[in-house]
Structure formats: structure tokens, C-alpha cells
Amino acid sequence: MRLKPTQQADFKNFVLNLKANRPEALHEFIRTVRRCAMVGINDYRITPQDFEDIVQETVWAVYRKICQPEFHLDVPLEHYINKTLFYKKMDYRRKRAYYQTSMTHFIEEFEMHYEGRIKKTQGFSMLKEDLAETKRAAQxxxxxxxxxxxxxxxxxxxxxxxxxxxxxxxxxxxxxxxxxxxxxxxxxxxxxxx
Incomplete structure (x- = not known):
């Protein structure tokens, strides 16, 4: 079975089979989402694991949308898939930017803490030297x-x-x-x- 969204009767049958959890319809649906993802997500910064996560999240989101009673059969399935892929890709970028920012802040805090400890250690060693000198002078x-x-x-x-x-x-x-x-x-x- 090959999904052709331009043929309205095939599309209705496909949606009915998908709602009924028929394996052929599910396989075709996953292939369609993957094909759309290959075209829509051509970002070299997305790792293969993250690409798979985005595809799986898109499959689940569009499947939930299809199973809703108010799903419109007059809108092509690729529209739902592409729109969902777009939002998943933006979410991925936002999460990645947030992760990079939080890691940068973590590293900066660690550097400041480490520098503080170094200065404290240097200050302590200088204090020990001064104390030793004072003890010698105190003799x-x-x-x-x-x-x-x-x-x-x-x-x-x-x-x-x-x-x-x-x-x-x-x-x-x-x-x-x-x-x-x-x-x-x-x-x-x-x-x-x-």
C-alpha cells in the first residue's frame, strides 16, 4: 500500500486503517514521516540519535492528531507532518541552545570557583610565608x-x-x-x- 495524499478516497482509507492500528498503515505512516523528515530536517548539527528522536516524536504527535475526532481529511497528511517536524526541530534547537548556555554558565562558575580556590591557596601560602618571617623576626x-x-x-x-x-x-x-x-x-x- 502506497500512501498518495492527492487521492481523497485512499487517504480516508489510510486514516481509517491507521486509527484501527493496522500494521501496514502504521509502517506506511512511519515511512512517510521519515521521508518528510529527511527533506525537512537537513541540519548537519542534528546527530543521528536526535534525528531518530525527532522522527519518533513527530510520528507520535501526528498519530495523536489523526486519532482525534476533529482531524480534517481535506488537509494533506504532509502538511501535518511538515508542521510538526518544523516545531520539533525548533524545540530541538531551543533545547540545544539552552543546554549550551547552561553548560557555559556551569563552566564559567567552575572556573571562577577554581580561580578563587587557587587565589585562596596562594594567599594562604603567602600568609604562611609572612607568618614564618614574623616568627623569625619575633625571635x-x-x-x-x-x-x-x-x-x-x-x-x-x-x-x-x-x-x-x-x-x-x-x-x-x-x-x-x-x-x-x-x-x-x-x-x-x-x-x-x-
Whole structure:
């Protein structure tokens, strides 16, 4: 049986056979959809698997349309097939564009996260180097000066430190002066070495 949509009586018989789920009509219908798809979907970006999916979705959509009571027999079957193929192809392109966009965003987010981790790691290693240098510099500090340095790192004012330790503020200021002098001398030494 060869489907010829120009002959109205053959088309009506074909639709009746298709609604009755006759195997010959179903095979002919699938062949017709595939033939129309080969002509209508000539896009090299569509993979063979996606092409098969589009054909199957078109077969199902047109078959459901044919089985509806308001199906018009005066409209050629190729019209329904081509129209459905067009929309399926547009859906495929939209999904593909959405997928590519979402993948691009995912990759960009991953890159930003990865760069952030690298910067954090580099910052951490620099911090470790600075801490090691501070420890080396701290070897030249007295125990009292180290205690004052800890308070300064925690952003205490000299008057607060003096109040906390129960010592005169002048003694704290003198310790800060010695700290600056010793650390500045150590930094200048390192600068000359590097």
C-alpha cells in the first residue's frame, strides 16, 4: 500500500486503517514521516540519535492528531507532518541552545570557583610565608614585646593594653617603639637580602 495524499478516497482509507492500528498503515505512516523528515530536517548539527528522536516524536504527535475526532481529511497528511517536524526541530534547537548556555554558565562558575580556590591557596601560602618571617623576626623580640604584639594584632589600643596588663601606658608605648624599631630593622635586612 502506497500512501498518495492527492487521492481523497485512499487517504480516508489510510486514516481509517491507521486509527484501527493496522500494521501496514502504521509502517506506511512511519515511512512517510521519515521521508518528510529527511527533506525537512537537513541540519548537519542534528546527530543521528536526535534525528531518530525527532522522527519518533513527530510520528507520535501526528498519530495523536489523526486519532482525534476533529482531524480534517481535506488537509494533506504532509502538511501535518511538515508542521510538526518544523516545531520539533525548533524545540530541538531551543533545547540545544539552552543546554549550551547552561553548560557555559556551569563552566564559567567552575572556573571562577577554581580561580578563587587557587587565589585562596596562594594567599594562604603567602600568609604562611609572612607568618614564618614574623616568627623569625619575633625571635629578636622579648617575651613582653611579643605579648604587646599579640594585643596589637588583635587591634587593641595602647591604653587598653596598659589597662588590661595593669601597667603604665608609658611602658606600653616604649614597648611599641622597640617593636617597630626591631621589626623595621629586620624588614630592611630582608629587603637587602632579596
Amino acid at each position: 629578636i623580640l622579648s617575651e613582653f614585646e611579643l605579648e604587646i604584639l599579640e594585643y596589637l594584632i588583635e587591634e587593641w589600643t595602647p591604653n587598653e593594653i596598659a589597662s588590661e596588663l595593669g601597667i603604665p601606658a608609658k611602658r606600653v608605648y616604649n614597648a611599641i617603639y622597640r617593636l617597630r624599631k626591631k621589626l623595621k630593622g629586620r624588614l630592611l635586612q630582608n629587603k637587602e637580602i632579596h
